[in-house]
Amino acid sequence: MEIQQQGINKNLVLIGLIIGMFFSALEQTIVGTAMPTIIAELNGFKIFAWVTTAYMITSTTIVPIVGKLSDLYGRRGLYLLGTIIFIIGSGFCASATSMEQLVWYRGLQGIGGGMIMPLSQTIIGDIFTAEQRAKWQGVFGALFGLSSVIGPFLGGLIVDHISWHWIFLINVPTGLLSALLIFFGLKHESTAKKSKISIDYLGILTLIPAIVLLLLGLTFGGDKFEWASTTTFLIFGGAILFTILFILIERRAEEPILDLSFFKNRVFATTNTLGFLLGLGMFGAIMFVPMFMQGVLGVTPTQAGSTMTPMMIAMIAASVLGGRLLLKFSFRSVLTAGMLIAAAGFYLMSTMGPDSSEIIAYAYMVVLGFGMGLVMPTLMIAIQNEFPKSQLGAVTSTSTFFRSIGGTVGITILNTVMNSTLESKIINASDTEKNPYLAKALDALSDKTDSLFGLLVNPDLLKMPDELKIPLIETIQKVWSDSFSTVFLTGLIFIAAGILIALLVGSGKIRRDQENKSENVNPETSGSN
Numbered sequence: 001m002e003i004q005q006q007g008i009n010k011n012l013v014l015i016g017l018i019i020g021m022f023f024s025a026l027e028q029t030i031v032g033t034a035m036p037t038i039i040a041e042l043n044g045f046k047i048f049a050w051v052t053t054a055y056m057i058t059s060t061t062i063v064p065i066v067g068k069l070s071d072l073y074g075r076r077g078l079y080l081l082g083t084i085i086f087i088i089g090s091g092f093c094a095s096a097t098s099m100e101q102l103v104w105y106r107g108l109q110g111i112g113g114g115m116i117m118p119l120s121q122t123i124i125g126d127i128f129t130a131e132q133r134a135k136w137q138g139v140f141g142a143l144f145g146l147s148s149v150i151g152p153f154l155g156g157l158i159v160d161h162i163s164w165h166w167i168f169l170i171n172v173p174t175g176l177l178s179a180l181l182i183f184f185g186l187k188h189e190s191t192a193k194k195s196k197i198s199i200d201y202l203g204i205l206t207l208i209p210a211i212v213l214l215l216l217g218l219t220f221g222g223d224k225f226e227w228a229s230t231t232t233f234l235i236f237g238g239a240i241l242f243t244i245l246f247i248l249i250e251r252r253a254e255e256p257i258l259d260l261s262f263f264k265n266r267v268f269a270t271t272n273t274l275g276f277l278l279g280l281g282m283f284g285a286i287m288f289v290p291m292f293m294q295g296v297l298g299v300t301p302t303q304a305g306s307t308m309t310p311m312m313i314a315m316i317a318a319s320v321l322g323g324r325l326l327l328k329f330s331f332r333s334v335l336t337a338g339m340l341i342a343a344a345g346f347y348l349m350s351t352m353g354p355d356s357s358e359i360i361a362y363a364y365m366v367v368l369g370f371g372m373g374l375v376m377p378t379l380m381i382a383i384q385n386e387f388p389k390s391q392l393g394a395v396t397s398t399s400t401f402f403r404s405i406g407g408t409v410g411i412t413i414l415n416t417v418m419n420s421t422l423e424s425k426i427i428n429a430s431d432t433e434k435n436p437y438l439a440k441a442l443d444a445l446s447d448k449t450d451s452l453f454g455l456l457v458n459p460d461l462l463k464m465p466d467e468l469k470i471p472l473i474e475t476i477q478k479v480w481s482d483s484f485s486t487v488f489l490t491g492l493i494f495i496a497a498g499i500l501i502a503l504l505v506g507s508g509k510i511r512r513d514q515e516n517k518s519e520n521v522n523p524e525t526s527g528s529n
Contacts, residue, residue, distance in 0.1 A: 008127050008185065008186060008187075009184065010128075010185070011185070012181045012182075012184055012185025012186075013123065013127060013181070013182060013185035013186050014136070015181055015185075016178045016179075016180075016182040016185055017120045017123060017124065017178075017182070019174055019177055019178040019181070020079075020083060020116050020120060020174075020175070020178035020179075020182070021116060021117065021120040023170070023171055023174045023175065023178075024086060024112075024113040024116045025147035026147040026150075026151050026154070027055075027090075027109070027113060027171065030151040030154055030155040030158075030167055031051065031052070031155065031167060034155050034159045034164040034167050035048060035051065037159050037164050038051075038099075038102070038164050039099075041164070042096070042098055042099045042102065043099070044099020044100070044102070047099055047100070047103060049219075050103040051099070051102055051106050052106075053215075053216075053219050054103050054104070054106045054107035054110060055106045055107065055109060055113070056110065056215065056219075056408070057107070057110070057211075057215045057216070058107045058108070058110035058111045059110035059111070059113045059114030059117070060114065060211060060215060060404045060408070061207075061208055061211045061212060061215075062110075062111050062114035062115055063117070063118050063397045063400050064207065064258055064394075064397050064398060064401050065204055065207065065208075065257060066078055066082070066114070066115045066118065066119065066397060067118050067119075067122065067393040067394045067395075067396060067397020067398065067400075067401075068256075068257045068258070068393060068394045068397070070119055070122060070393035070397075071390055071391060071393040071394050072199070072255065075119050075122055075123050075126065075186070075393065076182065076183075076186045076187075078115060078119060079119045079120075079123065079182055079186075080179050080182060080183060081115065082111075082112045082113075082114075082115025082116045082119060083112065083115075083116060083175050083178055083179040083182070084112070084175075084179065085109075085111050085115065086109055086112025086113055086115075086116060086175055087112070087171060087172050087175040087176060087179075088108065088112075089105055089106070089108035089109030089110070089112055090168040090169065090171035090172055091168070091169070091172055092109075093105040093106060093109055093168040094165040094166070094167075094168040094169045109168075118396050118397035118400045118401075119393070121380055121396050121400070122392050122393045122396040122397070123186070124136050125384040125389070125392045125396060126392060127186075136323075155167055158170070198253075198254040198255045199255065200250070200253040200254075200255055200257045202249045202253070203246060203249050203250055203253055203256055203258070204257060206242050206243075206245045206246040206249055207242075207246050207257055207258075209238065209239075209242045210243045210245075210246055213235050213238045213239035213242065214236070214239040214243075214405075215408055216235060217232065217235040217236050217239060218411075218412040219408070219412075221235075221412065222412075222415075222416060222419070227416075246258075247260070257394075258394070258398060259391075262387075262394070262395060262398070265387075266504070266505070266506050267331070267382055267383060267385075267505060267508060268383060268386060268387075268395060268398075270502075270504050270505045270506075271331075271335075271379045271382050271383050271399065271505065272383075272398060272399055272402045273402075273501050274335065274339075274375070274379060274498050274501045274502055274505075275379050275399055275402045275406060276403065276405065276406035277406065277494045277495070277497055277498040277501065278342075278372065278375055278376070278379075278403065278406065278494075278495070278498055279402070279403045279404065279406025279409070280406045280409060280410035280413065280491070280494040281342075281346065281410060281491035281492070281495045281498070282342075282372055282407070282410070282491075286308065286311070286368075287411060287414075287415075288414075288418065288484055288487055289307055289308060289311075289349075289365065290307050292352070292361075292480075292481070292484045293307045293358070293361060294456075295456035295480055296352075296353070296354055296480055296481050296484070297354075297356065297357075297361065299358065307361075307362075307365075308365070310362040310363075310365050310366050310369070311365035311368055311369030312369060313366075314366040314367075314368075314369030314370040315369040315370070315372055316373065317370070317373065318338070318369070318371070318372070318373025319373045319376065319377050321373075321374070322334055322338070322373065322377055322378050323377060325374075326378060326381060326509075326510055327510060329509070330506075330508060330509045331378060331381070331385075331505050331506075331508055331509065332502060332503065332505040332506060332507060332508075334375075334378050335375055335378050335379070335382075335502040335505055336499060336503055337374060338371050338372070338373070338374030338375035338378065338502075339375060339495060339498045339499045339502050340499060341367060341370055341371030341374065342368060342371030342372050342375065342495050342498075343371070343492060343495045343496055343499060344367055344371070345364060345365070345367040345368025345369070345370075345371055346368065346491050346492040346495050347488075347489075347492055348364040348367060348368075349364050349365070349368060349488045350484075350485040350486075350488035350489045350492065351485070352481070352484070352485070353478075353482075353485075354477050354478060376403075379399055379403075380396065380399055383395050383396065383398075383399050384396060385508065385510060386508070410491075410494070413490070414487050414490060417490050418483055418484075418486075418487050421482070421483040421486045421487070422479060422480065422483045425479040425482055425483060426442055426445055426452075426476075426479055427443075429442050429478075429479055430442035430443040433475075435468075435471075437468055438468060438472055438475070441468075441472055442472070442475065445476070452476050452479070452480060455473065455476055456476060456477060456480060
């Protein structure tokens with residue numbers, strides 16, 4: 001196998017990738033702001049959750065498939081195809097006249113978005129040296145944080161002053177611009193020349209239902225159906241069955257979608273495990289922060305929508321700084337430092353209560369965001385440093401995939417922890433309450449944990465005298481705060497496990513002034529000791 005490297009207009013490619021990745025990342029945060037308006041217009045409250053779920057399922061499922069295909073056929077064509085699908089899906093979303101249509105169109109849009117994300121990072125790995133890669137992967141990691149910061153604000157601005165349709169239509173001109181820049185800038189990409197290409201169709205046909213069933217079970221378990229139900233057993237049983245079939249197929253496939261031998265590489269195995277654990281703790285826990293700020297600390301809904309801004313700004317700064325640090329320190333050093341800082345942030349967040357100030361909360365979020373910002377781009381750089389360019393698509397997409405799955409699992413686990421903790425603490429508060437009227441009210445709320453946040457935000461929903469309402473709200477506030485602390489302490493367990501994994505990454509560093517020039521690098525034997 002031979003790698004042919006020809007001239008590439010890196011400036012055009014970079015601008016195209018930045019535009020494409022930013023707007024596809026933005027799409028994951030901007031839609032939530034517009035949902036109340038969309039629901040009101042399309043009359044689709046019963047299935048509105050599927051607008052997000054459809055995008056998540058398709059974008060996650062396509063990641064490992066497109067990564068492997070890009071190794072076989074090249075990045076340029078698949079990136080352009082992903083952008084076109086994203087543009088078409090966005091146009092359809094803007095024209096939706098019912099919630100059912102919007103759900104289907106979001107699924108189509110997710111396929112395109114799921115192709116753009118990993119291919120952007122893979123192309124960066126293709127066209128830059130290891131040292132340059134550290135800088136640009138940090139910048140691209142910062143784009144995710146930036147999209148989270150401005151997404152809700154931009155969404156609100158568009159809905160209030162233009163129309164919710166433009167939340168999707170904005171992707172059409174930007175997508176076309178990104179596609180044109182990549183088309184001309186990556187005209188002579190590096191490609192692996194093989195006499196015969198074998199596509200792992202059986203691997204694809206077993207991987208897709210495995211991921212879809214897993215995500216469906218995690219998303220709707222405990223909500224649409226009980227955890228201990230026949231539906232749950234069938235869904236997760238099916239996911240396990242297809243996963244086993246997928247593994248068996250991959251062990252014999254000539255060009256497997258996921259080469260299991262990659263896991264014999266220490267860096268690959270440890271960084272993907274670390275990415276999964278980071279997803280478990282990070283995505284699962286931070287979803288509760290705006291609710292804590294509004295329900296416990298009493299900030300306004302507008303302020304609650306921007307409470308993640310300090311953390312995301314810290315992530316952006318740390319992502320850029322982390323790329324610089326990797327030029328001097330080992331992957332293990334930067335990853336361990338990042339996980340230790342993230343662990344400190346999780347612990348500090350768990351100490352917050354009704355008496356905490358907003359300034360303290362923001363300061364703790366900055367600590368948490370800084371730790372995560374050091375880790376996220378480093379994971380990608382470490383993996384890309386270990387493998388030849390002909391395998392970058394597969395290994396890069398696998399890293400993205402594990403972090404995404406970790407986030408989905410984390411949201412499910414910590415949401416369950418939150419609900420069960422709320423219920424048990426309400427029961428305890430009811431049992432120890434001396435006022436019989438308050439005890440009865442708390443007991444009535446013990447199986448209505450979904451109503452507690454609404455009561456915190458709008459106490460007037462309680463039709464009772466102030467002498468009873470005020471202590472009841474204070475009790476609910478204390479219960480919610482304690483449950484929030486439990487969630488972050490649970491997340492801290494995942495992060496602590498991640499610290500141990502980070503120490504196992506090895507002493508590898510960025511290979512200065514050298515690349516994986518030979519296609520004879522063996523993933524089974526490579527890896528830092």
